[in-house]
Amino acid sequence: MAVQFGYSINKSNTIDMDTAPRAMESYLLLHEPSFARCIGCGCCTATCSSGVFTQLNLRQIQLRIRRGETQGLLPEIQKCMLCGKCQMVCPRGVSTRNVVLSIQRALQLLS
């Protein structure tokens, strides 16, 4: 049996844009071009019916997709009830409902 010294290597916390998977981002930009218009203001997250009770944060999900940090996205996006309030408040006219639906579709396709 190998001797265990109790040392380990931490996984890097850095977003490496050279290796980040961008398939989800490409899919969204293609199927819901208004995705590109987000300015990260957080209105969607502030009004989110689900976000009152869960950690659902559409502003951050948008950014995670842009940076290829898509692991663990499915349980997050499943918290959305598609109530559509985020779309009503978005100052940039992002079709957030179709963003959510497209993320779900992309997760199925890419899984």
Add this chain to the structure above:
Amino acid sequence: MATDGQKKVVVIGGGIAGMEAAAQLARMGYDTTIVEKQARTGGNVANWDHLFPEGRLAGEVVQQLYQKLSPVRIITGSSVKKADMLEGQYILTLADGSVLTTDALVVSTGFRTFDAHRKEEYGYGIYDRVITSADLEGMLNEHQPLFPGRHKGPRRVAFIHCVGSRDEKVGNRYCSKACCAMAVKQASKVKELYPDAEVYCFYMDLRMFDRRYEQMYLDAQAKSGVNFIRGRLSEASEDLQGRLVIKAEDTLMSKPLKMTVDMLVLMVGMEPASGARSVAEMLKIPVGHDGFFNATNELLEANCSGTPGVFLAGTCTGPKTIPETIADARAAATAADAYLRKKS
């Protein structure tokens, strides 16, 4: 040129502010002279390629200003070395020893771009592929290849906002105002030239204050596909292939981020022109800690220096966009006119 009784005005600095102020003063009937230290008028703008928000060609804009200068005497390649006040007139000694007398002065010494060598962690002057926004503008203006010796276009280009602005470390606390819009303009241009490249802007805040700038930002995102990352670059280094590895925090993700780029463009801010301090000392113009000139009342007398007959125009009082500079130059000409009318 001067007729009897015609009052004289000397404009120090022949950038766009000096050109506009001189044209207006000449139109009002004053015997007007521009003293410009460089060999040509047009200042910094004459080095630019195209101008935000509509992409007008800088050369054409400078030419339009120049066409209004036919009644103006232009002295290039010289500067004012000495100013003496005598019986309400200024006697100016130029670098070549010649003397000009004048009833009023418009000071439009303008700005120089921040020397990016001073942010050495960004590698300007150390790595070949680190350039400034002014360098890029010159390359576009002179139709130089942006990636000489390469068959393929760049994979990735990054623009860094606020280089030499909002930075206590280099002694510049202020925002240079024009660079955000210029970065969006240049990023969109690079994307237009190299549609397959990924283009990133690293910003702290995007200051898109004009009614047209927000549209530029939206078009950059939605039409050009420029990416925006909120975070200030900490450092750049070169990899073995000669590409640049840059690091920042993506502050909206709360995570450090790195990427490799083929070109790094530093959005250099504005600093007072190199000769501004000596002009201020000569004409007793109050200077702020940042080196820009202080008007007697920045709200209501933004063109008055406090020295009788000495008026301020353009970016010598702080960073300005082109339309602001032109409006400021006209205001300075009006202030000089009011002074000269009262003086008679």
